[in-house]
Amino acid sequence: MEYRIRGFHPSDMCSLYDICARTANSGEDASGSHEDPRILGHYYAGPYAVFEPDLCFVLTRDGEPCGYVLGTRDSEAFGRRCEEEWFPVLRERYALPPPEDASPGAVMKRAIHKGIHPDDEVAGYPAHLHIDLLPFAVGLGHGRALMELFLGRLRELGVSAVHLGVAGKNERAIAYYRHMGFTALSEHDWGLFMGMDLRSGGEGET
Numbered sequence: 001m002e003y004r005i006r007g008f009h010p011s012d013m014c015s016l017y018d019i020c021a022r023t024a025n026s027g028e029d030a031s032g033s034h035e036d037p038r039i040l041g042h043y044y045a046g047p048y049a050v051f052e053p054d055l056c057f058v059l060t061r062d063g064e065p066c067g068y069v070l071g072t073r074d075s076e077a078f079g080r081r082c083e084e085e086w087f088p089v090l091r092e093r094y095a096l097p098p099p100e101d102a103s104p105g106a107v108m109k110r111a112i113h114k115g116i117h118p119d120d121e122v123a124g125y126p127a128h129l130h131i132d133l134l135p136f137a138v139g140l141g142h143g144r145a146l147m148e149l150f151l152g153r154l155r156e157l158g159v160s161a162v163h164l165g166v167a168g169k170n171e172r173a174i175a176y177y178r179h180m181g182f183t184a185l186s187e188h189d190w191g192l193f194m195g196m197d198l199r200s201g202g203e204g205e206t
Contacts, residue, residue, distance in 0.1 A: 001061055003137070005145060008049055008056035008070070015058075015065035016049055017041030023132040026170035033104045039094065043111055044130050047086045048072060057149050059133065059142050066137045069146040071129030073159050079116035087115055121186040125163035125195040127154055147180055155198050163195040 021037040024030035024044070031037035048070040049056045059067035072078035096113050097106035122128070129150060133143055154162055164182070166173050168191040182194040 003140070003142060004060050005057055005142070005149060006060065008053045008058055008068075012058050012065050012068075013046065013049060016045040016056075016068055016070075019065065019068060019132050019134060020045045022134060026167045027132075027135070027138070027173065030104070034108070035105050039105065039108045039112070042090055043108060045070065047078075047082050048130070050086075051078065051081055055129075055150065055153060057146055059137060059146060061137065067131075067133035067142060067146065069129060069131040069150045071127060071150065071162070073127050073154060073157050075116070075118040075122070075126055075128050075163075079118065082116050087112055119186075119193065122163040122193050122195060125161040125185070127159045127162040129162060129164050131164075143176065144180065151196070151198065160199055161195060161197045163193055165191060165193055167191040 017038055017040070020041040021031040021034070022029045024040050025033070030040065034040065045068070052070075052072050055073065056070040057068065058065050090112050094109045094112055097103075097109050118126075118128075131143060131146055131150075133146075151162065163185065164177065166177060168174075168187075168189075170191070174192070174194075177194050180196075182196045185193040185195045
């Protein structure tokens with residue numbers, strides 16, 4: 001089997017959505033928890049690939065996508081563009097659910113209606129990212145390779161710092177991000193924000 005990392009191609013979009021749904025439960029499959037599993041990709045994958053394809057890198061196994069890293073260099077500008085060009089159509093498709101609906105689908109519908117607005121605690125970390133690999137591709141060094149490629153691209157663009165969000169129960173991911181050089185910025189009921197100052201190198205443990 002041959003693994004390869006390459007830039008995003010428009011034909012990858014369906015695969016990005018599939019990988020997103022199959023890893024959304026702290027690395028485990030979440031597609032069965034949603035009436036429409038595409039809703040996950042509509043929020044966490046699609047707009048990044050469409051609006052910033054130069055920051056979308058795809059891991060393939062024998063030519064088939066099995067992982068990705070994607071994100072934005074400027075979270076505030078990205079959020080504004082999503083408000084103008086991405087979320088309006090999705091809000092027509094997915095009505096805002098009633099407050100008592102706590103299902104996973106309802107959570108995602110509320111996220112779409114809320115939009116993407118960086119929290120105050122990550123204000124000094126303008127870029128953000130999402131990285132997901134199917135289980136069979138985990139633990140082989142591909143995540144590090146994807147992350148290093150993404151972070152290198154941000155440095156080429158002159159981006160000062162980057163952040164990400166990770167579920168508190170996903171201890172493996174938290175340990176991985178710490179190893180890569182990310183540090184905790186703030187903790188919440190759902191998990192924590194982690195960040196890296198790209199100007200200082202942000203090199204992880206060896």
